[in-house]
Amino acid sequence: MSRRLSEVGSTAAVGEHRIGDLPDDLLAYLMSFLPSRDSVRTSVLARRWRSLWRSVPALRLEDDTRGDGGPRSKFVDELLRRRHPTPLNVCDICSDYDTFHCEEAFTRIKPWLRYAFSHDVRALRVVAGSLTTNLVLVSSHLKRVELCFMQFKGSVNFTGCRVLDVLEMKGCNILASILCQSVRHLTIKGGCFDDKIRRRISAPNLISLKLAPSQGLTPLLDSMPSLLTASVESFDQQYHYCFDVPCEGCDRQARFPVVLEGLSAATNLELTTDDEHSPILETLTLLLDFQTHEKWHVMETYGIYDPKEQSPLSKHLKVVKIIRSSTKEDVIVDRILKILCAHGVPSEQIDIQ
Structure with missing residues (x-):
């Protein structure tokens, strides 16, 4: 027993x-996964660790919760002053903001953003409730951007980021058009678009798009000829009620296809809406969440569905998935099956879940 304990102790000593x-x-790479404050704290471990934090290729910063440039802000300023000019793989800035000081908060983190861009940051993540009039980023190194709980007015322009590949906007209020020439993967989730002007x-x-804001006018989508996969939720409030009470001046059939025109090249489309037009579509997923089946009756009454009309479905369609939220939608499923059958979709291509 004593020999075993000594062996364990010896192994532990070696492991230390x-x-x-x-x-x-x-x-330094391993330390890049730590918050920057904890990374600096490693300097007290031993003599060798005193300066390692200066070369960590990441900044993970927390803004002061108050609007007075308190201890956290002073720590960051000192960190940036003493840090070696090592290129940054990641810059992660989290602002635990006070709504009364959101402008001051964004003003305070601007120098941190400038520092990150001047050190060739490749991945940027900003979590802040800061109000910005414009967002124009320029970088030849930035490949990934994640923006959370921010509000944008004016322009959101990423055309100066020539190698930007991934853009994610979560919980953001977007009151501006978005320009991103090089981006291949775009996700907009939560938050809202402008409810007065269609951006x-x-x-x-x-090549991939996920669009699921909570409210606002559905944005116009420019041509996306390389698009392969798209998941889009139609959230136009005026369109949500269009079947129950026709909106004044709402030419739905003329306008809605224009809104989604940019999706026409997609080969895999998940569209939570009532219209679909994609001539080379291969997979169509229908998510059903209707309270009653009367809406479908109204759709037919308004002439939106007419089996005699030319089929709007893609000739390349291979799979139709119908996902129900409850068995109450069986009546709706039956109607959908009739519509699909009328448009030449065979039953073996339909998957009901």
Whole structure:
């Protein structure tokens, strides 16, 4: 028993020094996953660790919760002053903002953003309730951007980021058009678009799109000839009620296809809406969440569905998935099956879940 305990103790003693055997650049990389404040704290571990934090290729910063440039802001300013000019793989800025000081908060983190861009940051994440009039980023190194709980007015322009590949906007209020020429993967989730002016998304090189804001006018989508996969929720409030009470001046059939025109090249489309027009569509997913089946009756009454008309479905269609939220929608499913059958979709291509 005593021999086993001594063996365990010997093994533990050896293990204690294993991390110290790693080269400095690998230690700095491992430290890049820590909040910057914790990274600096490693300087007290031993003499070798005193300066390692200066070469960590990441900044993970927290803004002061008050609007007075308190201790957190002073720490960040000192960190940036003493840090070595190592290129940044990641810059992550989180502002635990006070709504009364959101303008001051964004003003305070602007120098941090400038520092990140001047050190060739590749991935940027900003979580802040800051109000910005314009967002124009210019970088030849930035590949990924994630913006959370921000509000944008004026322009949201990423055309100066020539290698930007991924753009994610979560919980943002977007009161501006979005320009992102190089982006291939775009996600907009939560938050809202302008409810007075229909904004535009220009992203001609997209191959995947996820669009699911909570409210506002559906944006106009410019042509996306390389688009492969798209998941889009129609959230136009005026369109939501169009079947129950026709909106004054609402030419739905003329306007809605224009809104979604940019999706016409998609080969895999998940569209939570009532219209679909994609001539080379291969997979169509229908998510059903209707309270009653009367809406479908109204759709037919208004002449939106007419089996005699030429089929709007793609000749390349291979699979139709119908996903129900409850068995109450069986009547609706039956109507959908009749519509699909009338448009030449065979039953073996339909998957009901």
